[in-house]
Amino acid sequence: MPESAEVEVTVSEFVALFNQTLEYAYPNITIIGELTNFRVSKNRWVYFDLKDEDASIKFFGVVYQLPGPLEEGMMLKVRGQPRLHSLYGFSVNILNVQPAGEGSIRKAADLLKAKLHKEGLFDESRKRPLPYPPSRIGLITSRQSAAYADFVKVLGARWSGVEVQMIDVQVQGEVATEQIVAALEQFNALADPPEVLVLIRGGGSQEDLATFSTEQVTRAVAASRVPTLVAIGHEIDVALAELVADRHASTPSNAAELLVPDRRHALQEVNDNSRLLSQLAERGLRGHRVNLDQRRDELLQSVQNTMQHSKIELVNIQKLLEALNPNAVLRRGYAIVRYEGEAIRSTKKLKPGDIVETQLADGRFKSEVDKLIPEKS
Amino acid sequence: MSKAKPTYQDLKSELDTVLDDLQQDDIDVDQTLIKYKRGLELIDQLSTQLKNAQNTITELQAKFPSKS
Numbered sequence: 001m002p003e004s005a006e007v008e009v010t011v012s013e014f015v016a017l018f019n020q021t022l023e024y025a026y027p028n029i030t031i032i033g034e035l036t037n038f039r040v041s042k043n044r045w046v047y048f049d050l051k052d053e054d055a056s057i058k059f060f061g062v063v064y065q066l067p068g069p070l071e072e073g074m075m076l077k078v079r080g081q082p083r084l085h086s087l088y089g090f091s092v093n094i095l096n097v098q099p100a101g102e103g104s105i106r107k108a109a110d111l112l113k114a115k116l117h118k119e120g121l122f123d124e125s126r127k128r129p130l131p132y133p134p135s136r137i138g139l140i141t142s143r144q145s146a147a148y149a150d151f152v153k154v155l156g157a158r159w160s161g162v163e164v165q166m167i168d169v170q171v172q173g174e175v176a177t178e179q180i181v182a183a184l185e186q187f188n189a190l191a192d193p194p195e196v197l198v199l200i201r202g203g204g205s206q207e208d209l210a211t212f213s214t215e216q217v218t219r220a221v222a223a224s225r226v227p228t229l230v231a232i233g234h235e236i237d238v239a240l241a242e243l244v245a246d247r248h249a250s251t252p253s254n255a256a257e258l259l260v261p262d263r264r265h266a267l268q269e270v271n272d273n274s275r276l277l278s279q280l281a282e283r284g285l286r287g288h289r290v291n292l293d294q295r296r297d298e299l300l301q302s303v304q305n306t307m308q309h310s311k312i313e314l315v316n317i318q319k320l321l322e323a324l325n326p327n328a329v330l331r332r333g334y335a336i337v338r339y340e341g342e343a344i345r346s347t348k349k350l351k352p353g354d355i356v357e358t359q360l361a362d363g364r365f366k367s368e369v370d371k372l373i374p375e376k377s
Numbered sequence: 378m379s380k381a382k383p384t385y386q387d388l389k390s391e392l393d394t395v396l397d398d399l400q401q402d403d404i405d406v407d408q409t410l411i412k413y414k415r416g417l418e419l420i421d422q423l424s425t426q427l428k429n430a431q432n433t434i435t436e437l438q439a440k441f442p443s444k445s
Binding site: 300304307317318320324336 | 385392395396399400405406407409410413416417420423424427430431434438
């Protein structure tokens, strides 16, 4: 055997050995650099280089691993596995791509925003009304977060009886995007999904919140058949997921406020409405009541008129009757003369010697007829 | 078998007849007295009925007071 310790291998053996060594040394590594030579092949394969002042490295991956549209010159943070390809040489196989640095993050977000805007994903006409109040909420957030605590607290304080189904996800970092998309899909796949999906997280740096502006999360929110409410607690920019949501809120607490009414306000409203209803009914009835009162008065007046008329009539009759009272005539000096019990009007019924009875106002007397003296007419 | 209580109108009609009779020229004194007495009775009954009617009106007004 030659004393030389040199190892002789074939080309293929070298590639395998080299890759083995690389895999051992760098199972994966995150590299930051400026994007250049970016190209997409067959709408599926992605090729680009990252460079700095002194060096440049090739990267290879698939389209769905990108956070959104990219542009030459952007700073990217790419996690990947370094590999030596048997034909094409050295490259890093992409596992995850994120814009790096505020400028690039914003640039990437602007590019994605422009793309989705062109597709009409932000159109007002896509917005659906949220049920108010919903009976069941699908909540997607981190259970450990302050956002979760705030949301549940405000929700409970305002309204009761809302069922909250929760999927616990990470809201930042590499796995966040994947978990949030999966959670949205999981809720949507339920036979009886919640009435509204709520995606929340508290404030953070632009990099922390990048998940909520990725193409994957944004599209998953847009694709939800259940109406969505997204609230990312930051003040300056609005995340793209918020823009495509049916409704967005400024903070998790604000999301709870938008979802359900305050029971005290609701009660007040019911009372106000009830009062208003009474007033309207009262106003409507008043007219009729006035009318009825008038009718009532008319009725009474009519009855009283009839009564009055009858009384007057009766008094008049009484007077007339009084005038016809024979006793009144007697009191004036007239007399009634009866013969054999019958009032007589003529002397022809009498002869001298007949006994007649004469009635005066205060009594009667009997007398005998002495002589008949007919009145000459 | 008692007759139904005469209405105001019944009594009034009878009174009218009595008055008409009393104003006839050929009515005799005895008939006049009878009719006169009947007239007074009728007026008394009519007055009673009017008084009752007035009481009923007052009662009804109390039972259905104006709501306004």
